Amino acid sequence: MSSQLPATAPANASSAPSARSTPTVPPKPRNHVRTAFIAAAFVAFTVLACTPGIGGVDIDLGAFVQHWRNGWNKFVQLLQPNFAFLPRTVGPMLETLQMAIVGAFAAALVSVPLTLWAAKPTNPSWPVRTFVRTVINVIRSIPDLVYASILVVMVGTGALPGVLTLFLFDIGIIVKLVSEAIDSSEHGYMEAGRAAGGSQLQINRLTALPQVMPLFANQWLYVLELNVRISAILGLVGAGGIGRLIEERRSFFRYDDVSAIILEILVVVIIIEVISNLLRRRLV
């Protein structure tokens, strides 16, 4: 029996004995030449990108050899976190969490109409759709730290520029990802809504919105997770939260305090992810 089976599947021979003859499997198509060509192209591009003579980046390994001792001292300090510092981090950490939640909540509210305007099934008018998509792409193309730096100048330091930065960052992500998911799914109920004499607004409100709500919920939870991580860094430019404390301790060369804060952020991020996974399972 086992002699009939292909030599490549000996494990199945004992578990699935069969009186039938082995089906003839057509040969699996292989293209070694193409695979080799793709691999060679990857290597060539990487080498070219590291060649300063033709405009590639200049990676100077000599600098690493010269200065590694400076980094090593700080690394050793980081390995000895000063947990006695933690009580002073509670206030800034709470501020970070508040920024993350307020930013995500505001973005969730505003994202609903913007997303429905940006997706083709829910907005057949291409000029409006193109306008909304262009605005969103502009918002997305600006890095979060640039937003934070500019907003700190405009509205002052503290939590407000941080919340505004997270809001803009979240809007870009939610509208882009959810509108593309709406574009690529089936919407048969819309034909029924049109046949009943419904306007696009009515169809979107009563049928499309509940239909795409899981897509929204998924991204809302995702940006909440992202916000906790990002808001930790926004303080570096003065936009409130735990990042401001990191910047302060770093400027005093207290890397033992910095590492205690980093561990705290890690724990908080993991807790947020666990909570959002639980919520996602219930909502989606």
Place this chain on the structure above:
Amino acid sequence: MHSDAGRAATGSNPAAAPWHIELDNVSVTYPNGTRGLRNVSMSIAPGEIVSIVGLSGSGKSTLIRTINGLVAASEGTVHVGPHEITSISGSALRRARGGIGMIFQGFNLAERTSVMDNVLVGRFAYTPWYRSLFGLHTQADRDLALRALDSVGMLEKVWSRAGALSGGQKQRVAIARALTQEPQVMLADEPVASLDPPTAHAVMADLQGINAERHLTVLVNIHMIDLARQYTTRMIGLRAGEIVYDGPTADATDAVFEEIYDRPIQARDTLGDDPVDAASLGEHP
């Protein structure tokens, strides 16, 4: 399955007379150059029940969609009751569609929301935008939706998620959605093609009942020969976008069907099963 409860609940709009349907030299050419319909002219009297038969790709779906303007006619005119569908658009077209109910092969329900919300879709044409936006449905609209669900025997599922229903139940809800419009015309695009034989007979019997009791003009796209014969009185045959037969279903012999289909009749052209409770499902031809 089409029950006495339905009969008792009907008559919510007794004064409204059914609409006629008039197509004059209608052609449809799709943007990619495909001809959907060629010079189709037909006249359907108020209160008739008519089947449109033909193979897939013969233009049945296109024809039925020109009647409510889901597909725009490239040439010719379409009249439905007081409306000239081919010359109106925007809110006037939406108002006209309010009088034309439609059901689909794929049911076209919003599966993630309740049966009630799906049936309330039937009130779109009569609901101002701000009421829809804030979900403020009038009590009269809710009553219409509940009566329509009751008339198709689906009242107990009113708060279920539409996606949790079986195929036959979904088509029932879709019929209730169309009835909630209080329409003068009912269009059905291959309404039983996704259903098993007993359910298919039950849905066809529902459509027959709607025609007989609510006096609606009913147009059914169908490719099953026996269902067309059993449930409709007049038949229009389509082949390659042209009408090749128009006459009483009783006169449509197998030879007529072979002419429409342009090939011998095959087993898959009939549903085969007789209805389980044939006695309650109207007369056989």
